[in-house]
Amino acid sequence: MSSFVIEAAGLTKSFGSAHALAGVDLQVRTGESLAIMGASGSGKTTLLHCLAGITRPDSGTVGFRSGIGLVPVTELGERERSRLRREAFGFVFQQGLLIPELTAVENVALALMLNGMPRATAEQHARGWLAALGLAGLEERRIGQLSGGQAQRVAIARAQVTGATVVFADEPTGALDSQTSADVMGALLHSTTGQGRTLVVVTHDPDVAARCSRVVVMRDGRIVGERQGARSVHPAAAARVEAQAAAAAAGSAGAAGTPEGPRA
Numbered sequence: 001m002s003s004f005v006i007e008a009a010g011l012t013k014s015f016g017s018a019h020a021l022a023g024v025d026l027q028v029r030t031g032e033s034l035a036i037m038g039a040s041g042s043g044k045t046t047l048l049h050c051l052a053g054i055t056r057p058d059s060g061t062v063g064f065r066s067g068i069g070l071v072p073v074t075e076l077g078e079r080e081r082s083r084l085r086r087e088a089f090g091f092v093f094q095q096g097l098l099i100p101e102l103t104a105v106e107n108v109a110l111a112l113m114l115n116g117m118p119r120a121t122a123e124q125h126a127r128g129w130l131a132a133l134g135l136a137g138l139e140e141r142r143i144g145q146l147s148g149g150q151a152q153r154v155a156i157a158r159a160q161v162t163g164a165t166v167v168f169a170d171e172p173t174g175a176l177d178s179q180t181s182a183d184v185m186g187a188l189l190h191s192t193t194g195q196g197r198t199l200v201v202v203t204h205d206p207d208v209a210a211r212c213s214r215v216v217v218m219r220d221g222r223i224v225g226e227r228q229g230a231r232s233v234h235p236a237a238a239a240r241v242e243a244q245a246a247a248a249a250a251g252s253a254g255a256a257g258t259p260e261g262p263r264a
Ligand SMILES: Nc1ncnc2c1ncn2[C@@H]1O[C@H](COP(=O)(O)OP(=O)(O)OP(=O)(O)O)[C@@H](O)[C@H]1O
Pocket: 015, 018, 019, 020, 038, 039, 040, 041, 042, 043, 044, 045, 046, 047
Protein backbone atom coordinates (compact mmCIF):
# COMPACT_ATOMS: atom_id res chain seq x y z
CA MET A 1 0.00 0.00 0.00
CA SER A 2 1.26 3.50 -0.80
CA SER A 3 2.53 5.52 2.12
CA PHE A 4 0.96 8.62 0.59
CA VAL A 5 -2.48 9.67 1.77
CA ILE A 6 -2.82 12.50 -0.74
CA GLU A 7 -1.17 12.76 -4.13
CA ALA A 8 -1.47 15.94 -6.18
CA ALA A 9 0.02 16.44 -9.62
CA GLY A 10 0.19 19.38 -12.01
CA LEU A 11 -2.19 21.63 -10.09
CA THR A 12 -2.97 24.99 -11.64
CA LYS A 13 -5.55 27.53 -10.53
CA SER A 14 -6.09 31.11 -11.67
CA PHE A 15 -8.41 33.79 -10.38
CA GLY A 16 -8.64 36.23 -13.28
CA SER A 17 -5.06 37.26 -13.97
CA ALA A 18 -3.78 35.92 -10.63
CA HIS A 19 -2.07 32.56 -11.08
CA ALA A 20 -2.58 31.22 -7.58
CA LEU A 21 -1.19 27.78 -8.50
CA ALA A 22 1.20 27.48 -11.43
CA GLY A 23 1.94 23.74 -11.47
CA VAL A 24 2.16 22.06 -8.08
CA ASP A 25 3.10 18.42 -7.47
CA LEU A 26 2.82 17.33 -3.85
CA GLN A 27 2.55 14.02 -2.06
CA VAL A 28 1.37 14.03 1.54
CA ARG A 29 2.70 11.09 3.54
CA THR A 30 0.52 9.11 5.87
CA GLY A 31 0.98 10.29 9.44
CA GLU A 32 3.17 13.29 8.70
CA SER A 33 2.68 16.89 9.77
CA LEU A 34 3.28 18.99 6.69
CA ALA A 35 3.67 22.75 6.91
CA ILE A 36 3.05 24.92 3.84
CA MET A 37 4.89 28.24 4.10
CA GLY A 38 5.52 31.16 1.78
CA ALA A 39 4.88 34.86 1.34
CA SER A 40 1.40 36.32 1.33
CA GLY A 41 -0.28 35.58 -1.99
CA SER A 42 2.07 32.71 -2.88
CA GLY A 43 -0.82 30.24 -3.15
CA LYS A 44 -0.79 28.41 0.19
CA THR A 45 -4.50 28.59 0.95
CA THR A 46 -5.43 27.80 -2.64
CA LEU A 47 -3.24 24.69 -2.50
CA LEU A 48 -4.77 23.61 0.82
CA HIS A 49 -8.27 24.07 -0.60
CA CYS A 50 -7.43 22.03 -3.70
CA LEU A 51 -5.92 19.20 -1.64
CA ALA A 52 -9.02 19.14 0.56
CA GLY A 53 -11.54 19.15 -2.27
CA ILE A 54 -12.87 22.59 -1.38
CA THR A 55 -11.63 24.21 -4.60
CA ARG A 56 -11.46 22.48 -7.94
CA PRO A 57 -8.17 23.25 -9.75
CA ASP A 58 -8.20 24.42 -13.38
CA SER A 59 -5.98 21.46 -14.25
CA GLY A 60 -4.14 18.69 -12.49
CA THR A 61 -5.27 15.91 -10.19
CA VAL A 62 -5.70 15.24 -6.50
CA GLY A 63 -6.09 11.69 -5.19
CA PHE A 64 -6.94 10.64 -1.63
CA ARG A 65 -5.91 7.15 -0.61
CA SER A 66 -8.61 5.56 1.52
CA GLY A 67 -9.01 1.97 2.65
CA ILE A 68 -10.84 1.14 -0.55
CA GLY A 69 -8.28 2.61 -2.91
CA LEU A 70 -7.42 5.94 -4.49
CA VAL A 71 -10.33 8.38 -4.51
CA PRO A 72 -10.00 10.78 -7.49
CA VAL A 73 -10.94 13.95 -5.60
CA THR A 74 -10.70 16.20 -8.64
CA GLU A 75 -13.13 14.01 -10.58
CA LEU A 76 -15.84 14.02 -7.92
CA GLY A 77 -18.93 16.20 -8.16
CA GLU A 78 -19.69 18.83 -5.53
CA ARG A 79 -21.98 16.54 -3.54
CA GLU A 80 -19.38 13.73 -3.41
CA ARG A 81 -16.60 16.13 -2.46
CA SER A 82 -18.79 17.55 0.28
CA ARG A 83 -19.36 14.05 1.65
CA LEU A 84 -15.64 13.27 1.46
CA ARG A 85 -14.84 16.46 3.40
CA ARG A 86 -17.43 15.60 6.05
CA GLU A 87 -16.38 11.99 6.49
CA ALA A 88 -12.64 11.82 5.87
CA PHE A 89 -11.27 15.31 6.47
CA GLY A 90 -11.22 17.78 9.34
CA PHE A 91 -10.69 21.52 9.15
CA VAL A 92 -9.19 24.02 11.58
CA PHE A 93 -9.31 27.52 10.19
CA GLN A 94 -8.48 30.80 11.86
CA GLN A 95 -12.03 31.97 11.76
CA GLY A 96 -15.44 31.27 10.46
CA LEU A 97 -16.05 27.59 11.11
CA LEU A 98 -17.42 27.70 14.64
CA ILE A 99 -20.97 28.87 15.13
CA PRO A 100 -20.92 31.64 17.75
CA GLU A 101 -24.55 31.13 18.83
CA LEU A 102 -23.86 27.51 19.78
CA THR A 103 -22.03 26.21 22.82
CA ALA A 104 -18.68 24.43 22.64
CA VAL A 105 -20.31 21.02 22.96
CA GLU A 106 -22.98 21.85 20.38
CA ASN A 107 -20.35 23.02 17.88
CA VAL A 108 -18.41 19.77 18.20
CA ALA A 109 -21.50 17.54 18.25
CA LEU A 110 -22.84 19.21 15.12
CA ALA A 111 -20.11 17.59 13.01
CA LEU A 112 -21.32 14.16 14.11
CA MET A 113 -25.01 15.02 13.76
CA LEU A 114 -24.38 16.10 10.15
CA ASN A 115 -23.15 12.53 9.59
CA GLY A 116 -26.38 11.16 11.05
CA MET A 117 -25.51 10.50 14.68
CA PRO A 118 -28.31 11.12 17.22
CA ARG A 119 -27.84 14.25 19.30
CA ALA A 120 -27.35 12.60 22.71
CA THR A 121 -24.65 10.24 21.42
CA ALA A 122 -23.00 13.04 19.47
CA GLU A 123 -22.84 15.26 22.56
CA GLN A 124 -21.36 12.40 24.57
CA HIS A 125 -18.54 11.98 22.02
CA ALA A 126 -18.11 15.76 21.88
CA ARG A 127 -17.67 16.00 25.65
CA GLY A 128 -14.98 13.32 25.51
CA TRP A 129 -13.01 15.27 22.92
CA LEU A 130 -13.42 18.59 24.72
CA ALA A 131 -12.19 17.05 27.96
CA ALA A 132 -9.22 15.49 26.17
CA LEU A 133 -8.33 18.92 24.80
CA GLY A 134 -8.38 20.50 28.26
CA LEU A 135 -11.82 22.10 28.04
CA ALA A 136 -13.68 20.15 30.72
CA GLY A 137 -16.07 22.51 32.51
CA LEU A 138 -16.34 24.87 29.52
CA GLU A 139 -18.63 22.68 27.42
CA GLU A 140 -21.74 24.84 27.89
CA ARG A 141 -20.06 28.15 27.06
CA ARG A 142 -20.85 29.85 23.79
CA ILE A 143 -17.84 30.42 21.51
CA GLY A 144 -17.81 34.15 22.29
CA GLN A 145 -17.39 33.32 25.97
CA LEU A 146 -14.12 31.48 25.32
CA SER A 147 -10.59 32.83 24.84
CA GLY A 148 -9.02 32.62 21.38
CA GLY A 149 -6.95 29.61 22.39
CA GLN A 150 -9.93 27.84 23.95
CA ALA A 151 -12.01 28.47 20.83
CA GLN A 152 -9.23 27.02 18.67
CA ARG A 153 -9.26 23.89 20.85
CA VAL A 154 -12.99 23.60 20.20
CA ALA A 155 -12.22 23.88 16.48
CA ILE A 156 -9.60 21.14 16.84
CA ALA A 157 -12.12 18.91 18.61
CA ARG A 158 -14.69 19.55 15.92
CA ALA A 159 -12.20 18.80 13.14
CA GLN A 160 -11.44 15.40 14.58
CA VAL A 161 -14.50 14.12 16.36
CA THR A 162 -15.65 12.36 13.19
CA GLY A 163 -12.40 10.37 12.99
CA ALA A 164 -10.87 12.46 10.21
CA THR A 165 -7.99 10.80 8.38
CA VAL A 166 -6.46 14.11 7.35
CA VAL A 167 -6.78 17.42 9.20
CA PHE A 168 -6.25 20.62 7.21
CA ALA A 169 -5.40 23.73 9.20
CA ASP A 170 -5.06 27.26 7.80
CA GLU A 171 -3.21 29.63 10.12
CA PRO A 172 -4.60 27.80 13.17
CA THR A 173 -2.56 29.93 15.55
CA GLY A 174 -2.63 33.18 13.57
CA ALA A 175 -4.54 35.25 16.10
CA LEU A 176 -2.95 33.86 19.25
CA ASP A 177 -0.10 35.04 21.47
CA SER A 178 3.07 32.96 21.33
CA GLN A 179 2.45 30.86 24.45
CA THR A 180 -1.16 30.11 23.51
CA SER A 181 -0.03 29.41 19.96
CA ALA A 182 2.50 26.86 21.21
CA ASP A 183 -0.14 25.20 23.41
CA VAL A 184 -2.70 25.02 20.59
CA MET A 185 -0.11 23.66 18.14
CA GLY A 186 0.87 21.04 20.71
CA ALA A 187 -2.77 19.99 21.08
CA LEU A 188 -3.21 19.90 17.31
CA LEU A 189 -0.12 17.71 16.80
CA HIS A 190 -0.93 15.33 19.65
CA SER A 191 -4.46 14.81 18.45
CA THR A 192 -3.48 14.28 14.79
CA THR A 193 -0.07 12.75 14.08
CA GLY A 194 0.12 11.57 17.68
CA GLN A 195 -2.82 9.30 16.88
CA GLY A 196 -1.86 8.24 13.39
CA ARG A 197 -3.69 10.99 11.55
CA THR A 198 -2.13 13.34 9.02
CA LEU A 199 -1.88 17.10 9.44
CA VAL A 200 -1.46 19.67 6.66
CA VAL A 201 -1.03 23.17 8.01
CA VAL A 202 -0.65 26.52 6.26
CA THR A 203 1.33 28.91 8.40
CA HIS A 204 3.44 32.05 8.41
CA ASP A 205 4.81 31.16 11.85
CA PRO A 206 8.30 29.59 11.82
CA ASP A 207 7.69 28.18 15.31
CA VAL A 208 4.63 26.29 14.05
CA ALA A 209 6.52 25.03 10.99
CA ALA A 210 9.47 23.97 13.13
CA ARG A 211 7.22 21.54 15.00
CA CYS A 212 6.10 19.82 11.81
CA SER A 213 7.84 16.82 10.27
CA ARG A 214 8.18 18.45 6.82
CA VAL A 215 7.98 21.97 5.43
CA VAL A 216 7.35 23.02 1.83
CA VAL A 217 7.83 26.61 0.76
CA MET A 218 5.76 28.25 -1.97
CA ARG A 219 6.49 31.22 -4.19
CA ASP A 220 4.38 32.51 -7.06
CA GLY A 221 2.13 29.46 -7.12
CA ARG A 222 4.92 26.87 -7.07
CA ILE A 223 6.73 24.82 -4.47
CA VAL A 224 10.27 26.18 -4.47
CA GLY A 225 11.75 24.49 -1.42
CA GLU A 226 11.34 21.63 1.00
CA ARG A 227 12.96 20.53 4.22
CA GLN A 228 12.45 17.85 6.80
CA GLY A 229 11.56 19.09 10.26
CA ALA A 230 13.04 18.02 13.55
CA ARG A 231 10.13 15.71 14.32
CA SER A 232 9.85 12.48 12.42
CA VAL A 233 6.63 10.85 11.31
CA HIS A 234 4.95 9.13 14.24
CA PRO A 235 5.96 5.46 14.11
CA ALA A 236 2.44 4.18 14.75
CA ALA A 237 0.93 6.38 12.08
CA ALA A 238 0.82 4.14 9.06
CA ALA A 239 -0.43 1.11 10.99
CA ARG A 240 -3.12 3.15 12.70
CA VAL A 241 -4.46 4.71 9.52
CA GLU A 242 -4.40 1.43 7.67
CA ALA A 243 -6.36 -0.22 10.50
CA GLN A 244 -8.94 2.57 10.38
CA ALA A 245 -9.16 2.28 6.63
CA ALA A 246 -9.59 -1.47 6.83
CA ALA A 247 -12.39 -1.04 9.39
CA ALA A 248 -14.07 1.52 7.13
CA ALA A 249 -13.78 -0.83 4.18
CA ALA A 250 -15.31 -3.61 6.28
CA GLY A 251 -18.44 -1.57 6.69
CA SER A 252 -18.05 0.39 9.90
CA ALA A 253 -17.67 3.71 8.03
CA GLY A 254 -19.32 6.63 9.74
CA ALA A 255 -18.22 5.65 13.23
CA ALA A 256 -17.04 8.50 15.36
CA GLY A 257 -13.41 9.11 16.05
CA THR A 258 -11.99 7.98 19.33
CA PRO A 259 -12.61 10.56 22.02
CA GLU A 260 -9.23 9.85 23.57
CA GLY A 261 -7.90 13.12 22.17
CA PRO A 262 -4.37 14.27 22.69
CA ARG A 263 -2.01 12.46 24.96
CA ALA A 264 -0.54 14.59 27.68
N1 LIG B 1 -11.32 33.75 -4.40
C1 LIG B 1 -10.37 34.47 -4.98
N2 LIG B 1 -10.66 35.44 -5.88
C2 LIG B 1 -9.69 36.13 -6.48
N3 LIG B 1 -8.35 35.96 -6.25
C3 LIG B 1 -8.02 35.04 -5.37
C4 LIG B 1 -8.98 34.24 -4.67
N4 LIG B 1 -8.34 33.40 -3.86
C5 LIG B 1 -7.02 33.65 -4.02
N5 LIG B 1 -6.83 34.63 -4.91
C6 LIG B 1 -5.53 35.15 -5.36
O1 LIG B 1 -4.67 34.05 -5.61
C7 LIG B 1 -3.37 34.29 -5.11
C8 LIG B 1 -3.01 33.25 -4.05
O2 LIG B 1 -3.88 33.43 -2.93
P1 LIG B 1 -3.79 32.51 -1.64
O3 LIG B 1 -4.85 32.96 -0.70
O4 LIG B 1 -3.76 31.11 -2.05
O5 LIG B 1 -2.34 32.91 -1.08
P2 LIG B 1 -1.71 32.69 0.35
O6 LIG B 1 -0.30 32.29 0.12
O7 LIG B 1 -2.55 31.75 1.14
O8 LIG B 1 -1.79 34.14 0.95
P3 LIG B 1 -1.93 34.64 2.49
O9 LIG B 1 -0.68 34.18 3.18
O10 LIG B 1 -1.98 36.15 2.36
O11 LIG B 1 -3.18 34.07 3.05
C9 LIG B 1 -3.37 35.72 -4.60
O12 LIG B 1 -2.94 36.56 -5.63
C10 LIG B 1 -4.84 35.98 -4.29
O13 LIG B 1 -5.15 37.33 -4.40
